[in-house]
Amino acid sequence: MKVVNKGINKLDSMSLVTGKPVYTDDIAPKNCLTVKILRSPHAYAKILNIKTETAIKVSGIECILTYKDVPQTRFTNAGQSYPEPSPYDRLILDEYVRYVGDPVAIVAGIDEKSVQKALKMIKVEYEVLKPILDMEEAIDNNTVIHTEDDYTVNFDIGNDVKRNICCSGGFESGNVDEEFEKCDVIVDEVYHTKANNQAMMETFRTYTHFDYNGRLNVISSTQIPFHVRRIVATALDIPKSQVRVIKPRIGGGFGAKQTAVSEVFPAIVTMKTGKPAKIIFDRYETFSAGTSRHEMKMKVKIGADKEGNIKAISMYTLSNTGAYGEHGPTTVGLSGHKTMPLYNKANAFKFNFDVVYTNTMAAGAFRGYGATQGIFALESAINELAAKLDMDPIVLKQKNLLEEGEVLTAYHDEHLQSCTLNNCINRGKELIKWDEKYPYRRISDSKVRSVGMAIAMQGSGIAGIDIASVQIKLNDDGFYTLLIGATDMGTGCDTILAQMAAECLECDMDKIVVNGVDTDQSPYDTGSYASSTTYVTGMAVVKACEKLKEQMLEEASKIMKVEKDTLEFDGKIIYNKDNSITIDRLAQELVVGDGNCLMASGSHSSPYSPPPFMAGFVEIELDIETGNIDIIDYIGVVDCGTPINPKLAKIQVEGGIAQGIGMAMYEDITYNTSGKMKNNSFMQYKIPSRLDVGNIIVEFETSYEPTGPFGAKSIGELVINTPSPTIANAVFNATGVNIRNLPITSEKILMEMMKK
Amino acid sequence: MQIKCYINGRLFNEDIEPDMLLIDFLRNLGFTSVKRGCDTANCGLCTVVVNEKAVLSCSVLAASINEKHITTLEGLEDEAKIIGELIANEGADQCGFCSPGFLMNVITMKKELENPTDEEIKHYLSGNLCRCTGYMGQLRAIKKYLELGKDGE
Ligand code: FES
Ligand code: FES
Numbered sequence: 001m002k003v004v005n006k007g008i009n010k011l012d013s014m015s016l017v018t019g020k021p022v023y024t025d026d027i028a029p030k031n032c033l034t035v036k037i038l039r040s041p042h043a044y045a046k047i048l049n050i051k052t053e054t055a056i057k058v059s060g061i062e063c064i065l066t067y068k069d070v071p072q073t074r075f076t077n078a079g080q081s082y083p084e085p086s087p088y089d090r091l092i093l094d095e096y097v098r099y100v101g102d103p104v105a106i107v108a109g110i111d112e113k114s115v116q117k118a119l120k121m122i123k124v125e126y127e128v129l130k131p132i133l134d135m136e137e138a139i140d141n142n143t144v145i146h147t148e149d150d151y152t153v154n155f156d157i158g159n160d161v162k163r164n165i166c167c168s169g170g171f172e173s174g175n176v177d178e179e180f181e182k183c184d185v186i187v188d189e190v191y192h193t194k195a196n197n198q199a200m201m202e203t204f205r206t207y208t209h210f211d212y213n214g215r216l217n218v219i220s221s222t223q224i225p226f227h228v229r230r231i232v233a234t235a236l237d238i239p240k241s242q243v244r245v246i247k248p249r250i251g252g253g254f255g256a257k258q259t260a261v262s263e264v265f266p267a268i269v270t271m272k273t274g275k276p277a278k279i280i281f282d283r284y285e286t287f288s289a290g291t292s293r294h295e296m297k298m299k300v301k302i303g304a305d306k307e308g309n310i311k312a313i314s315m316y317t318l319s320n321t322g323a324y325g326e327h328g329p330t331t332v333g334l335s336g337h338k339t340m341p342l343y344n345k346a347n348a349f350k351f352n353f354d355v356v357y358t359n360t361m362a363a364g365a366f367r368g369y370g371a372t373q374g375i376f377a378l379e380s381a382i383n384e385l386a387a388k389l390d391m392d393p394i395v396l397k398q399k400n401l402l403e404e405g406e407v408l409t410a411y412h413d414e415h416l417q418s419c420t421l422n423n424c425i426n427r428g429k430e431l432i433k434w435d436e437k438y439p440y441r442r443i444s445d446s447k448v449r450s451v452g453m454a455i456a457m458q459g460s461g462i463a464g465i466d467i468a469s470v471q472i473k474l475n476d477d478g479f480y481t482l483l484i485g486a487t488d489m490g491t492g493c494d495t496i497l498a499q500m501a502a503e504c505l506e507c508d509m510d511k512i513v514v515n516g517v518d519t520d521q522s523p524y525d526t527g528s529y530a531s532s533t534t535y536v537t538g539m540a541v542v543k544a545c546e547k548l549k550e551q552m553l554e555e556a557s558k559i560m561k562v563e564k565d566t567l568e569f570d571g572k573i574i575y576n577k578d579n580s581i582t583i584d585r586l587a588q589e590l591v592v593g594d595g596n597c598l599m600a601s602g603s604h605s606s607p608y609s610p611p612p613f614m615a616g617f618v619e620i621e622l623d624i625e626t627g628n629i630d631i632i633d634y635i636g637v638v639d640c641g642t643p644i645n646p647k648l649a650k651i652q653v654e655g656g657i658a659q660g661i662g663m664a665m666y667e668d669i670t671y672n673t674s675g676k677m678k679n680n681s682f683m684q685y686k687i688p689s690r691l692d693v694g695n696i697i698v699e700f701e702t703s704y705e706p707t708g709p710f711g712a713k714s715i716g717e718l719v720i721n722t723p724s725p726t727i728a729n730a731v732f733n734a735t736g737v738n739i740r741n742l743p744i745t746s747e748k749i750l751m752e753m754m755k756k
Numbered sequence: 757m758q759i760k761c762y763i764n765g766r767l768f769n770e771d772i773e774p775d776m777l778l779i780d781f782l783r784n785l786g787f788t789s790v791k792r793g794c795d796t797a798n799c800g801l802c803t804v805v806v807n808e809k810a811v812l813s814c815s816v817l818a819a820s821i822n823e824k825h826i827t828t829l830e831g832l833e834d835e836a837k838i839i840g841e842l843i844a845n846e847g848a849d850q851c852g853f854c855s856p857g858f859l860m861n862v863i864t865m866k867k868e869l870e871n872p873t874d875e876e877i878k879h880y881l882s883g884n885l886c887r888c889t890g891y892m893g894q895l896r897a898i899k900k901y902l903e904l905g906k907d908g909e
Contacts, residue, residue, distance in 0.1 A: 009844040016852025017840035019789025019829040023853065026788040201793045201801060201853040201887050251791075251853030252887055283794040490851025490888055647847035654890030655850065682798035682885070690878045690891040 003502040004710045007647030008509060010495045012249065012488070022249040024221045025280055028207040032278035033062055035266045036115045038105040038122055039289060040097035043131035043359040043675025044143065047095050047124060050105060055121035060114030062273050064122065065106040067093040070268065071237035074150050077260045078326040078364065079224030079231070081465050081526050083154040087166060087325040089146050092235050092264050097126075098145055098323035099361050100676045101289040108269040108277055131359035131675050135295060135320035138164040138356035145323065145357040157329040166321050167329035167355040171336070173409045174348025176301075179312035183303030187385045190299045191377035192741045193724070195292035195320070195669040196662075198366050199687050202251020203286040204262035208269070209276035211244070218245045218267055223257040223487050224527035225517045231260040232267050247517040253489040254659070255365030258529045259291050259326050287680035291364025292669055294331050294355075295320040298377035308389050310400045313340050313410075314350035315378070319370075321355050324362035328355040331365070335374030338457055338611070341411040342421075343382070344402035349410040359675055365529060367659065368720045371458050376742065379454040379725035384738060392438065393729065394429060397455060398422060404703075412463070414608055418703040418713065421455060421613040424637040427699060428453065431635045432617040439733035446625045449632065452730025453617045456721035459609035460705075460714035461532030466605060468537035469523035472501060472544045473599035474552065476591045478584035479511040485525025486537040487517050491716060492648040493533045497541050499644055500709055504545030506571025507583075523601060531612075531714030534644060536604055538709035543602030551598045556581055559589055610705045612713040613639040616657070616722025618694075622734045627746030627753070629731070631661060631694030636722065638698070641705040641713035649715050653698040656719025662688045664724040666743050759822040763787065764831025772818050778804070778811075781818035782828060789829040789856040793885070800884035803857035804828050810864040829856040835863055842900050848893025854886040862898055872902070 015022055052064045070092040078086040093103055105122055109115040132138050132145065146161050153159045158168035180186060206220040216238070222228050225245040233240040250257065266277035281289070299316045317335045321328030336351030366372075386393035402408065404419045429435070432451055440450035471483040482501050488494040498512040505511070515522065525537060549569055556574040557564035559581060566576040573580045590596050617635040622628070636653050643649040666686050670678045679685040704711035728739050737752035760769050763785065772781060779802045782790045790813055793799035802813040805827040829836050839859055843849050858881070865872070865880045872880065877898060878891075886894065 007847060010847070010849060012852075013844035013849050014837065014840055017843050017849045017855045017859070018833065018836040019856035019859070021788040023791075199887050201791075201799065201851065201885070203793075250851060252851040254887070283796070490853075492847075492850070645847075651847045651850060651889050651893050654892045655888045656890070658890035659887070681796045682794045683796040687885060687887060689882045689885060690895070691882050693891060696890055696892050 001503060001710065003499045003509060004644055005642055005646065008495060008499060008645055010492045010648065011498060011514060012494065016249065023202060023251055024205045024207065024219055024248050027248060028278050029276055032207050032276040033108040033110065033269060033273065034112050034115050035106060035108045035269050035277050035279040036119060037103045037265060038107065038119050040100060040102040040104050042097060042126055042128050043100050043133065044129040045097050045126040046129065047097065047104065048127050049125040051123040052105065055118040058114050058118040058121065060110040061118045062108045062110070062275065063269060064118065065093065065268060065272065067091065067095045071235065073234060073237050074152065075231060075234040076326055077231060079227035079258045079260060079527055079529070080330065085154065085157060085329045086327060087159065088152045089324050092268055099359050101361060102323065106265055106269065108273065132164065133359060133671055133675050135318060135356050135358050138358050139354065145359060164357045165354055166325040166357055167332065168353060170352035172350040174312070176312040176314045176348040176350040179348045180301065180303045183311050184306045185385065185388050186301065186303045187381050187388060188301040189381055189384065189740055190297055191380055192297050193295065193373040193376050194742050195295045195363065196366060196667045197287055197292055197669060197685060198254040198256035200252030200254055200256055203283055204281040204290060205279065206262045206266050207276060207278035208266040210270060210274060216243050216267060216270060218243060218263055219248060220245065220263050221250045221257060222247055222260070223253045223489055223529055225487060225519050226485060226524055227527060228260050228263050229519050232263055235264045236267060236271055245519045247487050250487070250489040254367045255369065255529065256290055257489065258365040258527065261290050283682065284680045287685060288361060288677045291326055291362050293366035294363040294370065294373065296335060296373040298335060298374065300377050300381040302381050302385050304385060304389065308391050308396045308399055310343050310346045312348040313343060313346050315340065317353040319353065319355040320358055320360065320363060322358055322360045322362040326362050326364045328363065331370035334370030337411055338371035338459060339374035339378040341408040342402055342455060342457055343400045344406050344408050345400050360671060361677065367656065367717050369717060371717070372721045375454065375456045375721040376724040380728050380738070380740060383725065383729045383732065387732065393453060394425060394434065398425060417707065418610060418641055418705040419613060420639040420701040420703040421615065423701040424613060424615040424639055425455065427701060428615040428617045428635050428637040431697060432619060432633065434617070437619060446623055448622050448624055448734045449619060450622065450730045450734035451617065451619050452726045452728070452733055453615065454722045454725035454729060456614050456616065456718060457611040458531055458714060458718035458721065459611055460535035460708065461606060461609050463609040464605065464607055466526045466532045466536050467603060468525045468540040469601060469603040470537065470540045470544050471523050471599060471601040472548050474548065474587050476587050478587045479513065480505060481513045481515065482541070483515055483522050484537060485517055485522040486533045487527055491652065492645065496534060496644045496648065497537060500538050500541045501545050503710065504542055505549065531717045534712050535708050535714050536606060538644070538712060539606065540602045540604035542709045543604060544600045547600035547602060548598060551600060552586060555590060555596060555598065556586055559586065606707060608707050610707060610713050612641065612715060612718045614718050614722055616726045618726045618730050620727065620730045620734070622731065624735065627749035629665065629746065634661070634694055634696045636696070636698045636719065637701055638715065638719065639701050639703050640715040641703050641708055642711035643700055643702065644710065644712050646700065649700070650698050652715050653719045654696045657696050657723060658688050658693045660720040660723030661693055664727045664742065664744055666745065668743050757819060759819060761821050761823065762825045764827055774819055776818045778813040778816040778818045778821060782813060787828045787830055791853055791856060800861065801854055801857040803860040805860060805864060810861050829859055832863060838904070839897070839901050842897040843894065846893040846897045848889050848897055850888035854884065858884045858886065862901065866902060
């Protein structure tokens with residue numbers, strides 16, 4: 001391979017790193033109205049009265065909208081494929097507010113000052129209702145969070161909204177109870193992962209305007225332009241054909257922008273006023289009125305015989321979707337299905353779940369999407385099982401590990417066609433010097449150094465649902481334009497897709513032009529989420545390029561007057577033993593006279609979602625007097641199939657590990673007793689700085705996935721999954737205490753040590 | 757109120773509100789490399805240089821820069837390209853939103869610290885958050901950048 005599997009620089013690198021105006025707010029016209037939201041101070045309340053008469057008189061105010069002014073069609077903000085799995089439980093503005101931060105009124109004016117002033121002058125009278133703040137109290141509570149009669153779900157998701165259940169379900173293969181009977185050792189524990197904030201550096205932002213055809217243009221920092229088109233059209237009750245969505249460069253997403261958090265607000269202002277409008281969420285709003293990772297409590301039971309052969313695994317997950325059901329029904333499944341298959345040799349698996357509403361900020365998508373939570377629970381339980389068996393956790397894991405060629409019972413019976421996880425473990429073990437360092441070494445009176453490890457999996461796209469289409473055209477100078485609907489959010493997907501096209505068409509990267517997403521121009525793509533871009537969109541690129549090559553051969557054979565199958569293509573010329581034509585010449589001939597402008601499209605969707613794998617290892621230094629942890633080294637060894645661009649893949653891993661360290665050690669959204677978020681800024685919600693992540697070392701153990709482009713699988717989400725269980729394991733190895741409640745803080749460690 | 761200042765060497769005479777922040781002043785004038793990432797002076801995205809010193813433009817009133825010299829990344833294009841290239845070579849540019857503020861601080865650090873250790877680099881830049889890259893690639897790039905001057909480049 002000439003271009004694929006090479007560490008090529010990102011196409012947009014230079015404009016991004018040198019601060020060019022490429023993000024939404026940099027390109028928004030100056031005459032946009034400023035849009036701001038009045039938000040609920042109550043966790044649950046009914047609006048009895050809103051007075052806007054004085055506020056509207058503030059000079060510069062163009063419009064103030066309340067629940068009386070918005071269309072009454074419920075929708076979901078979740079960016080997902082048809083039929084949308086998340087309940088239709090939202091209005092742009094609702095008579096009921098269901099969490100502190102829920103929108104009450106939209107104010108638009110000529111500048112920030114006038115809007116701020118008007119916001120203060122709106123008078124709202126609420127009937128305050130009793131909120132549910134603890135997810136364990138949600139089911140069958142006297143408080144019902146969604147009482148509206150136009151609440152709908154698109155298909156059976158085990159919804160029982162009167163009982164605050166957004167979704168429920170389960171699966172069993174084999175008979176776990178029978179298997180547990182036969183086990184010598186059983187671990188049965190509950191693990192609790194918290195709501196985290198994606199904390200991408202660019203907050204939510206959108207601007208909207210009418211174009212010369214009177215259509216609503218939405219320019220937004222989003223991962224899901226095509227879903228945004230649908231969501232905005234549904235919310236505003238206008239035809240989808242009236243909406244065009246454009247995605248500029250994005251300052252990070254991590255799943256936050258897989259939900260249409262900001263788009264509807266300026267959109268409705270533009271609809272009502274006819275004027276361009278812009279909303280920029282501040283950091284407080286981005287923390288407290290976006291979506292978080294789903295908080296989950298997972299009860300895990302694992303049984304094994306004395307030799308450490310795992311017989312059965314059962315899991316029950318309770319997931320908190322907050323006030324709205326965005327991504328509620330879809331994240332929860334991953335906590336079981338993208339964890340238990342790691343130990344595929346077990347005879348029986350069982351997985352049940354409930355997803356419940358509470359009066360906290362809605363949960364949504366965040367890198368890892370449920371698998372991250374499940375991996376913390378399952379891997380912690382496996383590490384505890386190893387301790388009970390008095391075995392090295394690595395030995396236990398390798399003994400029970402899934403293997404290439406197996407059918408994964410707990411993973412929709414998918415056939416595992418590529419897996420080098422065992423090599424990943426071996427390599428990581430070597431890099432961290434496990435045999436020397438396990439379980440711990442005392443380095444002073446108060447300091448202990450210990451190691452810990454965990455393994456993880458994810459998927460590559462959503463099997464049978466995600467679809468990507470691309471188009472590629474040959475231009476008159478022998479270069480190509482690649483049109484994609486996948487959204488580069490800093491991940492470099494424009495670059496890796498261009499690499500694949502260049503590989504197929506045997507040309508240099510500079511012959512491929514890639515365009516950002518514009519729903520009027522770009523071919524449909526479900527969007528960049530679920531680790532789908534490399535695997536699903538990549539395959540569509542391969543298909544489109546193959547077709548285009550065939551067309552070029554066909555046209556060349558007509559011009560050269562020879563049989564097509566005598567011809568060869570080498571990227572620069574098309575030739576047979578007697579004759580040849582350069583691609584440039586061919587391209588020019590095709591745009592004159594009775595030429596034929598060539599363009600090919602390819603669509604792809606996969607019946608599989610092949611899992612990528614990772615082994616994570618950590619060495620920590622723990623102060624046994626204070627419980628303080630310092631990360632010394634973090635090793636990640638990854639099987640993502642063929643890394644299309646090893647350099648970009650490596651940064652994905654390093655970045656994912658850093659985020660995972662934050663989740664493991666301090667990121668924890670908390671609420672006060674009346675439901676107000678306590679940590680809605682970087683002051684109170686700490687994310688890792690460069691002082692906190694230790695030394696991160698990354699390697700790849702390449703495998704070849706036959707159903708992926710050039711053997712590739714996904715990478716983006718997998719890499720956040722190992723730090724929580726890995727660090728918990730290291731803490732256990734240092735102190736003998738198990739922290740089953742994230743984050744793993746020094747207070748919790750000390751408290752548990754004191755109990756011993 | 758009226759203020760007079762130099763931005764990237766060019767003179768500006770502007771009429772501003774007394775409570776306007778420097779970040780908004782600069783962005784309004786088209787210096788959009790200056791980014792805002794927080795409301796609490798914690799992210800470093802808005803870093804610019806005022807009279808040789810790196811400051812958070814979100815925490816300074818525009819009124820206070822009267823008669824001063826301000827540099828944004830737009831004014832350091834050549835230097836930005838050099839560091840940018842090194843970062844890109846490491847693959848350490850993801851969304852890029854943290855880049856301008858980060859680069860401003862790296863450039864100031866190069867002037868202030870002589871042969872810094874890894875730890876000193878990390879401390880100096882600890883106020884520049886990045887949610888994408890995990891910081892390692894940035895560190896590799898900065899070390900190469902600090903090496904550059906040494907062989908007279
Ligand atoms: S905007 Fe975050 S520190 Fe200035
Ligand atoms: S590259 Fe995205 S925040 Fe640093």
